[in-house]
Amino acid sequence: MSRPKPSPSRRLSQEAPATAVRSGVSRPAMWRVMEIHKIIRAGRFPNCSTLAAEIEVTPKTVQRDISFMRDQLGMPLKYHALKHGYFYTQEVHEFPMLQLSRNDLVALFLARHALEPLRGTRLERMLTESFSKIAEACPGEVSIAWHELDEAFSVKASGVLPADVTLFGDLLDAVRACREVNFDYHKLTGSKPEQRTVHPYHVGQIEHGWYLFAYDPARRAVRTFALQRITNLSMLKTKFVRETGFNARDHLGGGFGVWSYDGDERRKHEVHVRFEGYAARVVAERQWHPTQAIRKLKADGSVIEFQADLSGLEEITRWVLSWGSKAKVLGPPELMRRVAEEVDGMKVENHPARH
Template identity: 80%
Template sequence: MPAVRPSAVKTPASSAPLRSGVSRPAIWRVMEIHKIIRTGRHPNCSTLAREIEVTPKTIQRDITFMRDQLDLPLEYHPVKHGYFYTRPVTEFPMLHLSRSDLVALFLARHALEPLRGTRLERMLSASFSKIAEACPGEVSIQWHELDDAFSVKAAGVLAADVTLFGDLLDAIRATREVTFDYHKLTGSQPESRTVQPHHVGQIEHGWYLIAHDPARKAMRTFALQRISHLRLLKSRFVRNASFNARDHLGGGFGVWSYADDASRRHEVRIRFEGYAARVVAERQWHPSQIIEKLNPDGSLVEFRATLSGLEELTRWILSWGSKARVLEPPELKKRVQQEVAGMVA
């Protein structure tokens, strides 16, 4: 039977819940309604009001907000007399963040640098990650814990960095092309680029722009610190609806993307021992990773992953020194051997 939206849901006054005197923030109520509806119970305004301890009128306003402002597929079932989702909702759309909100997030991320590796950083990072998830199409943050044995010297955030970050957000939201000078790591001098910005993300403690480069007919990743003379153009572009930052970077082991060669696959196997085995087993290094303990105390593990490229993985393996041993593939073995030979030379 097709679902319909009722123009109003009348609730007898006698069914109104007793107010407990406890304040219920709007976002808390909306999240509670979302969780209850996902159970498939088809709750109505009266049952939701009793569970959340507010009035049915408040619930009706929340329902309208969820449907009209958050664009949730919320409908009222005329037979079961309750609300339900017409399609699966796996991620809850948070409130839209303004440019100033996102710039504040950018500054706060840098402010936490002195706390990196501490328990407080881990606690705060979870909260900031939830905020960042409110705008997955615009900005993202990846938090990687470091051992307490390591420290990072805190660096200030330049005004130019904040301006660049904010201007890129404006371009992404307005789907406007941008032009800038970019200094590649392998280049002797900056070169001019005109691109269509899709996403700004914090990856491996650095900020990067992911944009479509029409001249190269592909998505490209740019380090913000190597971008200069940014200008927003009047020309608009149509955002690629299928673009997803996580998928774009999923084939690599860090910032490098291999989306243009997604068919290429390397089945990686690395054995770690000692402290390296324990540290590797504690973290999520790549979405495809599988970590198998080879002895009871966890001092010997095997790391497995499926990657499209090996460049950044090679550097990661070298960082563990003699505690890492490459098992597969042969190409990765050769890369590591060549690097070590070059270091010895």
């Protein structure tokens, strides 16, 4: 019988100096067990001595590994008296330690779909290479019928637009290399894009969108930029020193979403909102903010009070309005005023009937 082609890890051991075994260099237990498994599965009837020579450890170590495989992992191992070697009494298709749980399968499925919006970009290639390295480091083989999972689960593609992904690679390089970037940015309230030169600190996903957190020297503050509103990005040769201790979560400062607040706007607001009906149940089921607290005003949960400590009111105003008549602001007065002004602005003025 021809000798099986050595695995990459085996080839590495063959290239090691001949003194490696004699000097007491140990082999990782998981690596040893998987090598023994592959040799026995090949039908070569190895014994402790031949296995020890094959994987470059002592026969006593092999004997302990064989006992572990048989007694702890439940492998169908048996010693053949005539052929003087070990064999499997039944076909072993999967190594026990590699069996995937339902949670593992769902995690793999979600990871697969997470890469879909990045297809064809440099970031997708980088992530694919990383997954490949992880797969190569895992012993054994795993195959998944993706179409079966597609029939059982679905994932709504959101958060990454085609316009976003073209920026990921360059921004990632700039963040890691501490290099300034220049781009045109169209603010929500602006009539046209304006040029910005910033120090990129962090790229993160918040509320289904991707954002760049960067220090803007012209404004002497860290600003948040939506990737879909960035155009004409270029990485400059100028390097910068990253602010020590910067944290994206701290930068958001307790806001309700991606907005960051400075000066007077950053003061704390204790928000109280009353929800009823379906809105009460949906709001109570989710985590909207780290400081939130839910208090039932009716035992059945049909009426609740939502409370949170926020650093600004811009986004909470829009959130309250999204629930319509199912939400009533209890405080602070400033939030009540903002919501009332928005509701008044939404009213359609009466026009003379057209003839």
